[in-house]
Amino acid sequence: MKRSGWRLAPYRLALVLAVLTLALPTITAMAATGDAARGEQLFTGSQAMSNGGAPCIGCHALAGLGSAGTASYGPDLSALYADYEAEGVAAVLESLAFPSMEAIYANRPLTDSERLDLTAFFAQSAEQQAPAAKSLAGLILLGVIIVFAIVGITGLRRFKGARRPLVEQANKQRGVKA
Numbered sequence: 001m002k003r004s005g006w007r008l009a010p011y012r013l014a015l016v017l018a019v020l021t022l023a024l025p026t027i028t029a030m031a032a033t034g035d036a037a038r039g040e041q042l043f044t045g046s047q048a049m050s051n052g053g054a055p056c057i058g059c060h061a062l063a064g065l066g067s068a069g070t071a072s073y074g075p076d077l078s079a080l081y082a083d084y085e086a087e088g089v090a091a092v093l094e095s096l097a098f099p100s101m102e103a104i105y106a107n108r109p110l111t112d113s114e115r116l117d118l119t120a121f122f123a124q125s126a127e128q129q130a131p132a133a134k135s136l137a138g139l140i141l142l143g144v145i146i147v148f149a150i151v152g153i154t155g156l157r158r159f160k161g162a163r164r165p166l167v168e169q170a171n172k173q174r175g176v177k178a
């Protein structure tokens with residue numbers, strides 16, 4: 001019964017892939033459990049950074065913050081999340097090692113929770129800017145369907161390829177017996 005195992009294997013693989021694809025966004029969402037509201041307060045300075053770092057809004061513009069968010073000493077951060085994704089933003093916030101910011105933050109680093117909160121805030125503001133990004137879920141689903149289709153077709157072909165000679169052989173044997 002080895003052969004039936006072979007036939008099932010691609011489907012099992014597809015199932016595992018499908019589960020992983022569906023679970024991954026949930027896992028990443030769970031990993032970044034920052035508080036976006038608190039992130040906004042840290043960004044705008046309505047809540048002070050624990051280690052005394054300056055609020056980002058002093059130098060950076062961000063869409064959605066009205067005229068308060070139009071500082072232009074540093075680059076506009078509206079597209080930050082879209083450009084860097086969660087890991088990239090986390091890495092940037094880890095060191096803030098840009099020439100103009102290093103002097104401020106080298107001795108006043110953001111805490112882990114401040115980084116998470118700011119990341120959540122950047123994610124939220126990116127979402128508000130581009131609600132169309134929600135179609136990502138649709139894209140993932142499409143990917144899963146395509147994987148199933150490919151596996152289904154190749155699996156079927158393999159099944160036929162193995163089966164035909166066996167049927168012919170069986171018929172031949174039957175013919176010999178009769």
Ligand code: HEC
Pocket residue numbers: 043054055056057058059060073074075077080092093098099100101104118
């Ligand atoms: C004193 C002004 C100042 C403050 C305060 C400041 N930045 Fe900056 N930031 C800059 C400047 C200027 C640059 C451009 C690179 C450079 O000249 O160092 C920059 C660059 C960046 C970049 C890179 C942008 C890109 O497109 O590559 C990020 C991300 C960033 N800052 C995030 C922050 C965050 C988050 C905060 C708040 C925790 C913050 N900055 C606070 C001045 C500042």
